[in-house]
Amino acid sequence: MGNPLNRRRLLQAAGALIATVPWRSGAQQQQRPIAIADMHSHWGMLRRRIGDSDPAFADELRSQRVALVAWKLIADARWTRSTASGIEQASEPAPGELAAFFDSSFDRMRAYLETHKLKMVLTPADVDACLAGEPGVVLASEGADFLEGRVEALDAVVDKGLRHLQLVHYIRTPVGDFQTQPPVHNGLSAMGKQLVRACNAKGVLVDLAHCMGPAVEQALEISRAPMVWSHGWVDGDGGQWQDPYGYLRRRLSLALAKRIAAQGGVIGLWGLGLSHPRLDYGLIRRDTKAYARELVKMVDQIGPDHVAFGSDIEGVGPNWVLNSYGDLRTVIEHLQGMKLDAAVIDKLAHGNYARVLKRALVPAG
Numbered sequence: 001m002g003n004p005l006n007r008r009r010l011l012q013a014a015g016a017l018i019a020t021v022p023w024r025s026g027a028q029q030q031q032r033p034i035a036i037a038d039m040h041s042h043w044g045m046l047r048r049r050i051g052d053s054d055p056a057f058a059d060e061l062r063s064q065r066v067a068l069v070a071w072k073l074i075a076d077a078r079w080t081r082s083t084a085s086g087i088e089q090a091s092e093p094a095p096g097e098l099a100a101f102f103d104s105s106f107d108r109m110r111a112y113l114e115t116h117k118l119k120m121v122l123t124p125a126d127v128d129a130c131l132a133g134e135p136g137v138v139l140a141s142e143g144a145d146f147l148e149g150r151v152e153a154l155d156a157v158v159d160k161g162l163r164h165l166q167l168v169h170y171i172r173t174p175v176g177d178f179q180t181q182p183p184v185h186n187g188l189s190a191m192g193k194q195l196v197r198a199c200n201a202k203g204v205l206v207d208l209a210h211c212m213g214p215a216v217e218q219a220l221e222i223s224r225a226p227m228v229w230s231h232g233w234v235d236g237d238g239g240q241w242q243d244p245y246g247y248l249r250r251r252l253s254l255a256l257a258k259r260i261a262a263q264g265g266v267i268g269l270w271g272l273g274l275s276h277p278r279l280d281y282g283l284i285r286r287d288t289k290a291y292a293r294e295l296v297k298m299v300d301q302i303g304p305d306h307v308a309f310g311s312d313i314e315g316v317g318p319n320w321v322l323n324s325y326g327d328l329r330t331v332i333e334h335l336q337g338m339k340l341d342a343a344v345i346d347k348l349a350h351g352n353y354a355r356v357l358k359r360a361l362v363p364a365g
């Protein structure tokens with residue numbers, strides 16, 4: 001089932017890595033490549049569509065030293081469609097369908113980890129172990145749609161390993177308002193607020209990506225643990241649902257980014273590039289240098305402790321800047337080339353996600 005093209009690219013990437021980085025054992029372990037953490041990845045879910053037995057994802061995590069990856073199930077994937085301006089709801093799920101779709105998808109993800117002996121990240125100690133060596137997968141969901149409005153349904157999913165939950169995505173949800181459609185809840189619903197508290201209590205990292213501004217503000221008032229905005233970009237005034245394109249609606253305002261940061265949270269930069277240069281958005285298709293520059297800009301805006309990778313690999317359609325962990329390795333090399341402080345590069349590459357995740361994994365009543 002392996003795609004020969006992907007395999008070849010993987011081998012090239014691994015070869016390049018070995019050629020540039022002296023991998024030695026024992027006393028010289030510190031010369032291993034910088035660990036990578038990614039707060040938002042759909043690797044193998046949309047574009048590559050790996051089967052259970054295809055080792056490509058596991059191989060890439062190992063060859064590129066990806067210590068932590070939030071592997072995001074797309075909770076509403078079956079009920080959305082792409083249009084010329086962005087992604088929107090296409091149909092209404094029948095009762096039970098969202099939960100059933102989640103269960104079967106989540107079981108497949110768990111089986112993949114088992115088959116390929118990838119560590120499922122469940123505790124702060126697991127995070128440390130992954131930073132020290134073995135790759136770890138944080139089972140995550142883009143959207144809490146599978147709860148179908150019932151916060152109590154979270155328990156069973158946490159028992160199965162979910163540790164990172166994005167509250168909303170693209171379809172109407174009882175949780176709260178999202179950036180790409182007109183608001184109906186005035187922020188988070190009562191159930192959405194209860195869900196934030198339940199995530200804190202169960203040791204699940206809350207991911208605010210796609211939330212409309214008032215929902216972010218309410219979550220910040222409620223949460224006892226720092227939160228992330230896993231993927232997107234930061235721009236002065238933030239997006240409006242009336243904006244003509246999805247990527248514009250998905251802007252996080254600088255003021256809200258600073259508030260998430262002030263509570264110890266982290267903002268991830270996505271790998272959505274535009275095909276043609278635009279004055280108002282700097283990420284150009286397949287331009288990893290532009291991605292590195294945008295990260296540095298975010299560091300200037302919200303500080304080195306609050307910026308991370310949120311690649312959205314395979315989630316950004318054909319206009320990707322990053323499509324593999326080899327691409328993120330290249331970004332790290334660009335950051336080094338830009339003479340960014342080594343300690344700051346460590347924070348962006350893995351330290352900030354590791355810190356916020358460890359905090360969130362400790363249940364807080």
Ligand SMILES: [Zn+2]
Pocket residue numbers: 142209210231315
């Ligand atoms: Zn998204």
